[in-house]
Amino acid sequence: MNDKRSAVRIKRVYEMPEQADGRRILVDRLWPRGLSKQAAKVDVWIKEIAPSSELRRWYGHDPNKWTEFRNRYTAELRANPCPVETVLAEVREGIVTFLYSAKETRMNNATALRDYIASIIDDKAV
Known part of the structure; x- marks a missing residue:
């Protein structure tokens, strides 16, 4: 199942759609x-x-809050498994691209979500 990890991509929603996006x-x-x-x-x-509206506002794409944002967002994801299962089902079907609108391209919710989903995939592969 390790090959599924590379099946999750991230992209700004404003970028041109491509067939490779899945x-x-x-x-x-x-x-x-x-x-x-x-x-x-x-x-x-x-x-x-x-992320919840409260968490999104708190974070505000402040790089100094990135680590804590990821921790809080992970806690929210663990407390809300239904959408996570929906995403996992999509990933099992093939390549997916998580779309986000933030101008910050490295420290955003899509990146944190991709890492979280990859950790689940890796855990299940063991």
């Missing part, structure tokens, strides 16, 4: 500003997998 999953709680649903080419929007 299933495009929007993992933000809010719809991206200024982007039509047609232009976004989102296959599925899983709002419930996004």
Whole structure:
């Protein structure tokens, strides 16, 4: 199952869709500003997998809060297994791309979610 780890990609929703994206999953709680649903080419929007509004506001993409954000977001994901199972089902089907709208390309919820999903896949592979 280790090959599934590379089947999860991340991408800004504003970037051009590509066939290599596989299933495009929007993992933000809010719809991206200024982007039509047609232009976004989102296959599925899983709002419930996004960080809570409170956590999102607290984090504010402050790099100094990244580690704590990941810890808090992981706790939220563990407390809310249904959307995680939905994402895992998508990953089992093939390549997926987690779409996010933040300008921060490295320290965002999609990155944290990809790492969390990879840890679950790795744990189940053992």
